[in-house]
Amino acid sequence: MSAETRADIVVIGAGPAGIAAAVRATEANRRVVVLDEAPNVGGQIWRHRSVGTLGTDARAWIDRLSRTNADVRRGVAVVDVVMGGESGDITVVAERHPGGVAVIRASALVIATGARERFVPFPGWTLPGVTGIGGAQALLKQGATFRGKRVVIAGTGPLILPVAASLTDAGARVMLVADQAPFHAVRDFAISLLAQPETLLQAAMYRLAFLRTPYAMGTWVTAASGSDRLTTVTVANSRTTWSLPCDFLATGYGLVPNVDLARFVGCTTAEGAVVVDERQGTSVPRVFAAGEVTGVGGVALAVAEGEIAGAAAAGVARIDPSLGRRRQALRVVARRMERAFALRPELRSLARDDTIICRCEDVRRAAIASLSDSRQAKLYARAGMGACQGRVCGPALELLFGWQPGTVRSPLEPARLSTLSTAALVGAASSDAVHSAGS
Amino acid sequence: MPPRPPGPAGLVTISADGRSVRVPSGVTVAAALLELGVAAFRRSVSGEPRAPLCGMGTCYECRVTIDGAAHRRACLVTVADGMHVATAAGGEERQP
Amino acid sequence: MTARKADAIVVGAGIVGAACAAALARDGLRVLVIDAGGAALGTTAAGMGHVVVMDDSPEQLALTRYSRSLWRAQDDAVRVASELDWCGTVWVAEDETQLDTLPAKQQLYREHGIDTEVLDETSLIEAEPQLRRGLAGGLLVPSDGVIYQPAATIALLALARTMGAEVLERMPVEEIVPCGVRCGADTLRADVIVNAAGAAAASLTPQLPVIPRKGHLVITERYPGFCRHQVAELGYLASAHVMTSESVACNVQPRSTGQVIVGSSRELVGWDASVNRRVLGKMIARACAFMPGLADLTTVRTWTGFRPATPDKLPLIGRWPEVPGLWIAAGHEGLGITMALGTAALLADLVAGREPAIDAAPYAPDRGVAAGVH
Numbered sequence: 001m002s003a004e005t006r007a008d009i010v011v012i013g014a015g016p017a018g019i020a021a022a023v024r025a026t027e028a029n030r031r032v033v034v035l036d037e038a039p040n041v042g043g044q045i046w047r048h049r050s051v052g053t054l055g056t057d058a059r060a061w062i063d064r065l066s067r068t069n070a071d072v073r074r075g076v077a078v079v080d081v082v083m084g085g086e087s088g089d090i091t092v093v094a095e096r097h098p099g100g101v102a103v104i105r106a107s108a109l110v111i112a113t114g115a116r117e118r119f120v121p122f123p124g125w126t127l128p129g130v131t132g133i134g135g136a137q138a139l140l141k142q143g144a145t146f147r148g149k150r151v152v153i154a155g156t157g158p159l160i161l162p163v164a165a166s167l168t169d170a171g172a173r174v175m176l177v178a179d180q181a182p183f184h185a186v187r188d189f190a191i192s193l194l195a196q197p198e199t200l201l202q203a204a205m206y207r208l209a210f211l212r213t214p215y216a217m218g219t220w221v222t223a224a225s226g227s228d229r230l231t232t233v234t235v236a237n238s239r240t241t242w243s244l245p246c247d248f249l250a251t252g253y254g255l256v257p258n259v260d261l262a263r264f265v266g267c268t269t270a271e272g273a274v275v276v277d278e279r280q281g282t283s284v285p286r287v288f289a290a291g292e293v294t295g296v297g298g299v300a301l302a303v304a305e306g307e308i309a310g311a312a313a314a315g316v317a318r319i320d321p322s323l324g325r326r327r328q329a330l331r332v333v334a335r336r337m338e339r340a341f342a343l344r345p346e347l348r349s350l351a352r353d354d355t356i357i358c359r360c361e362d363v364r365r366a367a368i369a370s371l372s373d374s375r376q377a378k379l380y381a382r383a384g385m386g387a388c389q390g391r392v393c394g395p396a397l398e399l400l401f402g403w404q405p406g407t408v409r410s411p412l413e414p415a416r417l418s419t420l421s422t423a424a425l426v427g428a429a430s431s432d433a434v435h436s437a438g439s
Numbered sequence: 440m441p442p443r444p445p446g447p448a449g450l451v452t453i454s455a456d457g458r459s460v461r462v463p464s465g466v467t468v469a470a471a472l473l474e475l476g477v478a479a480f481r482r483s484v485s486g487e488p489r490a491p492l493c494g495m496g497t498c499y500e501c502r503v504t505i506d507g508a509a510h511r512r513a514c515l516v517t518v519a520d521g522m523h524v525a526t527a528a529g530g531e532e533r534q535p
Numbered sequence: 536m537t538a539r540k541a542d543a544i545v546v547g548a549g550i551v552g553a554a555c556a557a558a559l560a561r562d563g564l565r566v567l568v569i570d571a572g573g574a575a576l577g578t579t580a581a582g583m584g585h586v587v588v589m590d591d592s593p594e595q596l597a598l599t600r601y602s603r604s605l606w607r608a609q610d611d612a613v614r615v616a617s618e619l620d621w622c623g624t625v626w627v628a629e630d631e632t633q634l635d636t637l638p639a640k641q642q643l644y645r646e647h648g649i650d651t652e653v654l655d656e657t658s659l660i661e662a663e664p665q666l667r668r669g670l671a672g673g674l675l676v677p678s679d680g681v682i683y684q685p686a687a688t689i690a691l692l693a694l695a696r697t698m699g700a701e702v703l704e705r706m707p708v709e710e711i712v713p714c715g716v717r718c719g720a721d722t723l724r725a726d727v728i729v730n731a732a733g734a735a736a737a738s739l740t741p742q743l744p745v746i747p748r749k750g751h752l753v754i755t756e757r758y759p760g761f762c763r764h765q766v767a768e769l770g771y772l773a774s775a776h777v778m779t780s781e782s783v784a785c786n787v788q789p790r791s792t793g794q795v796i797v798g799s800s801r802e803l804v805g806w807d808a809s810v811n812r813r814v815l816g817k818m819i820a821r822a823c824a825f826m827p828g829l830a831d832l833t834t835v836r837t838w839t840g841f842r843p844a845t846p847d848k849l850p851l852i853g854r855w856p857e858v859p860g861l862w863i864a865a866g867h868e869g870l871g872i873t874m875a876l877g878t879a880a881l882l883a884d885l886v887a888g889r890e891p892a893i894d895a896a897p898y899a900p901d902r903g904v905a906a907g908v909h
Contacts, residue, residue: 128478128490138494143466144473229478387499418830424816
């Protein structure tokens with residue numbers, strides 16, 4: 001069940017960057033296929049069940065996409081990318097969730113795979129009721145109601161304010177909002193936003209939405225407890241520790257670019273993000289990257305990068321220079337944000353010997369603390385051998401031990417054996433039968 | 440379960456661990472199960488209860504069996520009328 | 536580097552080197568194990584972890600049987616760490632021709648004290664319901680097993696350490712010299728040097744007829760009960776036996792986690808570790824031809840590894856006369872896990888001047904196997 005589609009450009013990821021890229025590329029008269037594993041477009045920040053719930057910008061872009069002739073495939077997960085072949089084609093093999101395989105052969109690729117949350121292990125973090133901050137927002141948008149539930153939000157970064165506001169608006173009883181960043185760092189960052197008053201105003205609006213909830217800086221969660229699900233959260237600041245009963249804990253510590261697919265096809269990365277030039281070109285010819293995958297920087301930056309990438313992938317010679325200027329300015333803000341919300345050292349010692357680090361394989365800290373690298377952790381203790389392919393524990397291993405992730409191999413996501421067979425046929429037909437990736 | 444005609448106010452009927460329930464159309468299986476008060480979507484390899492963490496298909500903690508297919512991420516699947524969902528408690532299949 | 540002078544230096548901390556270290560340490564030798572990388576991270580990590588008897592030749596049968604019995608007798612610490620699971624093997628006969636070979640095979644095994652059961656089509660499917668209909672039958676070997684071999688290797692090294700052995704990782708050996716090994720500017724001396732460097736053994740002892748034979752494997756999500764035994768087609772022996780450039784054979788294995796490992800493939804492509812989609816596809820197709828249900832299982836990872844292959848499919852165990860002090864324990868192709876303990880026991884016996892439990896002559900490293908004939 002695998003029909004092959006021929007296109008000019010494949011866009012992987014239908015979040016803001018992917019949507020903007022697809023729109024620009026179709027406007028330049030290219031045949032575009034967009035792939036996303038979620039049931040709807042929008043990625044994380046533009047996640048919706050009905051477009052009426054989205055802000056103006058999001059709705060406008062999504063409308064625009066729907067009016068293009070882009071072939072948007074939802075519910076497909078990219079499993080393999082075959083590079084090369086005599087025609088220089090790039091062939092993407094993606095598995096459809098319920099069944100079947102999509103094979104798309106194109107001349108260019110736009111990687112807009114976004115970012116995921118960074119989770120810091122602490123005692124009790126595996127209990128039902130503990131979600132990410134973006135995770136809570138995602139579940140809310142998917143139809144979970146938190147109405148009447150006691151929620152603690154504790155973590156760091158720009159997701160905290162909007163999620164605190166959403167959950168409060170949704171009727172949750174948000175008991176505490178805590179950011180591990182110290183007050184002065186957040187204050188200084190807020191002051192720097194005076195240069196982007198709309199952003200500062202937006203932040204103030206978010207804070208107003210949960211005004212009745214204490215918002216504590218320099219405060220972090222140290223433990224979650226409960227028997228079969230979460231009942232109590234313990235938080236600490238530099239002076240004291242206290243506990244509060246709650247039903248949900250939304251906790252996450254910033255975002256990690258989803259660079260696996262980019263690394264798999266050989267793109268150079270630096271500091272965990274894909275390196276791109278001023279046209280969003282990666283180190284691999286005809287492969288472009290846009291959005292959070294090139295460095296976490298928020299939705300406006302993702303859209304700007306997506307527009308550039310789509311135009312560049314379409315071969316547009318002269319790209320609107322205002323996009324480049326916008327990108328530049330937004331990157332400056334992104335870097336300042338990263339500094340403001342840098343993780344404090346206490347977070348590295350929250351996990352005790354018996355705290356699970358790799359959730360897929362239940363590997364506890366004691367099993368890996370004396371090892372030297374990710375590969376040993378994987379082979380000796382099975383950390384990273386599970387279904388998430390190291391995407392949750394990888395950033396934790398980096399934070400706790402400084403270990404870098406290993407080589408990326410296919411399947412890029414868990415996939416049926418029959419899907420690997422399809423990829424094999426595709427590979428056999430091209431000169432990239434032997435996959436040689438950079439790391 | 441044979442598919443039924445759409446119910447009032449855009450509800451669909453799914454079976455969750457053998458219980459027949461009406462849930463809003465357009466929600467994900469993860470959201471539907473959370474609304475039903477399901478705490479443990481799955482059991483970890485050492486038997487611990489687990490539920491959605493990331494909400495975006497990355498963590499694989501929300502895996503349940505949907506219409507007989509195991510290891511499906513509930514946060515990526517929209518409910519459909521007649522859908523069969525089995526979680527850790529369901530006993531239909533215990534897949535760690 | 537190390538203060539005490541060793542009695543024996545084992546080069547290579549894979550499962551064979553680890554087993555040799557434990558056996559030599561048990562004999563009272565001060566053992567130093569050296570590995571260029573981390574223990575068990577080479578060929579050992581890539582393997583299927585099967586502990587099986589195999590009868591490509593009488594000598595192979597003798598050593599696999601002997602070694603398998605040593606796995607049964609292992610210390611609790613090693614057995615538990617290894618997650619030893621005696622799930623047995625089902626050898627599958629595709630057709631009548633293959634089926635007709637089974638009585639003789641059963642007889643051979645019986646003579647070696649190995650109980651087996653010949654299965655017809657019905658009892659084959661009862662034993663392994665995921666096998667397709669229409670296969671001729673099979674041979675069940677209940678006494679075979681599976682281990683988690685990285686853990687087994689670490690446990691063997693830990694055992695060796697309790698007996699005074701030392702392990703140096705991330706220390707490449709550049710050269711083996713008479714009664715010594717050179718690492719950078721230092722030469723470490725010992726009366727006994729063991730080349731247990733697996734697929735790379737010939738880089739240290741150039742005349743060794745060991746070359747890398749690449750294999751692919753795929754592992755699935757957890758499907759407990761999908762298969763109960765290791766399932767291998769009888770054609771596996773032919774695939775392992777013939778040194779053609781490329782072959783695949785069905786070899787499916789249940790892990791203690793409930794995951795299923797799908798193999799196997801063989802290629803001679805030097806040291807290219809990348810996954811070859813075409814070969815992987817052939818391997819998957821072969822496995823699915825026997826167990827069609829595999830096609831729908833979710834996989835999480837693919838990888839490759841290099842078997843240390845010799846021209847006559849037998850390992851090299853014993854003294855290497857050309858270099859004073861040098862012993863070889865290498866060249867186990869796809870049976871390194873199985874044969875590790877038997878190899879170590881033979882080697883320790885030979886080093887100590889004892890008569891080994893089985894005749895070691897067939898494995899003599901200088902048995903006249905011409906280098907380059909593969």
